Amino acid sequence: MNRSRSEQFFKEALHFIPGGVNSPVRAFRGVGGTPFFAQSASGCRVWDEDGNPYIDYVCSWGPSILGHADPAILQAIQEAAENGVSFGIPTARELEMAKKISKWVPSIEKVRMTSSGTEATMSAIRLARGFTGRDKIIKFEGCYHGHVDSLLVKAGSGGLTLGQPDSAGIPRALAELTIALPYNDLEAVRRTLELYPGEIAAIILEPVVGNVGLILPLPGYLEGLRELTQKHEVILIFDEVMTGFRLARGGVQELHGISPDLSTFGKVIGGGLPVGAFGGRKEIMDFLAPLGPVYQAGTLSGNPLAMAAGLMQLQLLEERNAFQRLEELGQLLEDRVLATLKRKGAPYVWHRIGSMFSLFFTQGPVRNLKEAMGSDRERFARFFHLLLEEGVYLAPSQFETGFLSLAHGQEEIELTAQAMERALEKVIP
Ligand SMILES: *Cc1c(COP(=O)(O)O)cnc(C)c1O
Numbered sequence: 001m002n003r004s005r006s007e008q009f010f011k012e013a014l015h016f017i018p019g020g021v022n023s024p025v026r027a028f029r030g031v032g033g034t035p036f037f038a039q040s041a042s043g044c045r046v047w048d049e050d051g052n053p054y055i056d057y058v059c060s061w062g063p064s065i066l067g068h069a070d071p072a073i074l075q076a077i078q079e080a081a082e083n084g085v086s087f088g089i090p091t092a093r094e095l096e097m098a099k100k101i102s103k104w105v106p107s108i109e110k111v112r113m114t115s116s117g118t119e120a121t122m123s124a125i126r127l128a129r130g131f132t133g134r135d136k137i138i139k140f141e142g143c144y145h146g147h148v149d150s151l152l153v154k155a156g157s158g159g160l161t162l163g164q165p166d167s168a169g170i171p172r173a174l175a176e177l178t179i180a181l182p183y184n185d186l187e188a189v190r191r192t193l194e195l196y197p198g199e200i201a202a203i204i205l206e207p208v209v210g211n212v213g214l215i216l217p218l219p220g221y222l223e224g225l226r227e228l229t230q231k232h233e234v235i236l237i238f239d240e241v242m243t244g245f246r247l248a249r250g251g252v253q254e255l256h257g258i259s260p261d262l263s264t265f266g267k268v269i270g271g272g273l274p275v276g277a278f279g280g281r282k283e284i285m286d287f288l289a290p291l292g293p294v295y296q297a298g299t300l301s302g303n304p305l306a307m308a309a310g311l312m313q314l315q316l317l318e319e320r321n322a323f324q325r326l327e328e329l330g331q332l333l334e335d336r337v338l339a340t341l342k343r344k345g346a347p348y349v350w351h352r353i354g355s356m357f358s359l360f361f362t363q364g365p366v367r368n369l370k371e372a373m374g375s376d377r378e379r380f381a382r383f384f385h386l387l388l389e390e391g392v393y394l395a396p397s398q399f400e401t402g403f404l405s406l407a408h409g410q411e412e413i414e415l416t417a418q419a420m421e422r423a424l425e426k427v428i429p
Helices: 004-016 071-082 092-104 117-132 186-195 221-231 251-256 304-319 322-344 369-373 377-389 410-427
Strands: 038-042 045-048 053-056 110-114 136-140 178-181 200-205 235-239 262-266 276-280 349-353 356-360
Touching: 053 410, 071 304, 092 110, 092 276, 092 304, 110 117, 117 136, 117 200, 117 235, 117 262, 117 276, 178 186, 186 200, 186 221, 200 221, 221 235, 221 251, 235 251, 251 262, 304 322, 322 349, 322 356, 322 410, 377 410
Parallel strands: 136 178, 136 200, 200 235, 235 262
Antiparallel strands: 038 045, 045 053, 110 276, 262 276, 349 356
16 A cells, blocks of 8 residues: 555654654554554545545544534534634533533533543543542543543553653652552552542543553442442542543443543544533532632633534434444444454454444453553554555554444445454464
């Protein structure tokens, strides 16, 4: 496959942009080689600058749940833009978005919009600290909550891909306030809460982890966290930036019937435009300025284009019966992939929930970061490049999740399964 234009762009980009990219995982460091440059995208396909098409399982890292360039979303953005692209003044669309989120996610009584998921988690942490008057927080190894100082401790996603789950530049004094525990280990949480009575402000987690590859909560884990946090009066924060409006209308919390105190969102609710949101119990949210003492703000928060795109995306999810359809597509992909994997007898762990999936090359099980790290990353890299050559684009790291969109059809899934079969033939002798 000729990627000479992409290679040229990347070479030049290296001179002007650190690593040639505006977000680290895009640089393909997790799999080697050079990234392709996207020229356009439509439905479930992306075309690179050399005109090569790829069936896309990254979907802009989650937001493009309808597929790329859905005409209804484009129209919503255009109509909004014609009336002005930003005001910094309240708009009706922000109210509509807040009402929609509260309706779809029962734990949300009040919500505030931001421009990224990172801002949402950063603000949720600050709010939890302000509300409780406590400084320490608990997070889990491999959970990624954006590049927030307090949360870039044993984080997943890009840091993990580059072998740097902790970042330089974070003051030790701040990092010491973050306690990172293994995921899926309720005992560790219980012990920590007992060790620091009255000191922990919040527990933040991905209720389904998508930034170590895909890891699911063990039965009773989320329920146990809710019980423990209630007992110790610790704020429970579900980071549903990835899972919200993707796994169900009301996210993982709907699937488990759990009410976290605060939740964070992003990705899908922006329809592909920059967005984030955090919300939850009224009494906590009312601690925010201008009502309360916790300051939080944003010049472009609630941006009209992002609200228009997001509202249209949410409306279409409903109209197109998205969650049922995505589950069917996920099942279809799973059946085909598992048939191949079983035939090969490879060491593998396949995880899927709805439209999210990942394939770890390891004997398993994979219940936490440590077990995920046991995967054969070299094998994944070869698998990734073989698929790329066949026009199938998975996220360029063992530690990311695959996404299906409503634009993926039976035909593309079949093509993908066949490409995977050929790739597996080569990577598993
Ligand atoms: C992507 C992601 C974030 C960060 O969102 P950005 O918009 O990239 O800042 C936070 N939490 C989770 C779970 C995510 O997947």
